[in-house]
Amino acid sequence: MSEIEQDKNVARAAKLETATLSDALDRLGLNGQCYKIKPRDASFRMAGRAFTILYGPAASPAGTVGDFIDDVPPGSVIVLDNGGREDATVWGDILTEIAHRRGIAGTVIDGINRDVHLCLSLGYPVFSKDNWMRTGKDRVQVEATNVPVNIGNVRVAPGDLLRGDADGVISIPKEHEERVLAAAEEIDAAENAIRRSVATGMRLDEARKQFKYHQLQTRRTGEEA
Structure with missing residues (x-):
């Protein structure tokens, strides 16, 4: 194709x-229905191709949680596999601001995000399990970029087609x-x-x-x- x-x-x-x-x-x-991955606002809609990030527990010293953003092509959907963790965020206001400015289609997280106010005010679509404020720094780190990941019990490979709306996220x-x-x-x-x-x-x-x-x-x- x-x-x-x-x-x-x-x-x-x-x-x-x-x-x-x-x-x-x-x-x-x-199987493409990403279980329990929901929009932070019911008005959020997105469609695009997956740019995937795999997270793991932080080493000592810890690696980075988010310096990939400048490498994401405009129109992509950033797909973050944090293993479903709800005790450490992998997305916040700086990433939201840059992604919005760069024309990224949206962000999907098997885990949580914080700084919801900014994605709401900018209208930048974020889909995740939930939101909470505790940072992922020193708790998780990027293990690999553009590899197959798991989002809501769905395998998502780089370049797969993602669609999100008020009901959740589909990966094709x-x-x-x-x-x-x-x-x-x-x-x-x-x-x-x-x-x-x-x-x-x-x-x-x-x-x-x-x-x-x-x-x-x-x-x-x-x-x-």
């Missing part, structure tokens, strides 16, 4: 809700993104057809039956990834 086609797929993903993408993943038998493996997006667009079209049919007087149960609503997410023989 060319770089131009990949960019088009980011735009396609941005038009789809995570709930629709979740149903498409289910249909294809793929790069090698399956065309099939996932096509399935999601089909599901979205069917649901919109149901809405139009009901708006013109059709009963909901009839509309759902006509457009096979209850089977939209069901695995189909030969369609699994």
Whole structure:
């Protein structure tokens, strides 16, 4: 898949809700729903390709927690695997300010962040398990950059496609993104057809039956990834 086609797929993903993408993943038998990773504000929305960071417990002396920011391409989603830790942050106001200025699409954390006020005031999308104020400095450090990581029990590789909205975060493996997006667009079209049919007087149960609503997410023989 060319770089131009990949960019088009980011735009396609941005038009789809995570709930629709979740149903498409289910249909294809793929795991991409990042468990318990939530937006710090329900208005946050993002789509982009993963730039991944893997954290581990700090050594002595401790390594850095965040000097990677200048290497992240604009439009990327920064993906931070802190092992789900909720006792030490790996994202705060300086990183939010720089990421916003550099045109980063958003940040996803298997763990927590702090300085929520700034991401809210700037409208910079941060998705994490929670927020708390205690620093990760001297507690965690960067172990590797742009390697496969774990976010909410989902494997995220560099360049994978991420979509976030009020319901959470979806990660789509790069090698399956065309099939996932096509399935999601089909599901979205069917649901919109149901809405139009009901708006013109059709009963909901009839509309759902006509457009096979209850089977939209069901695995189909030969369609699994």
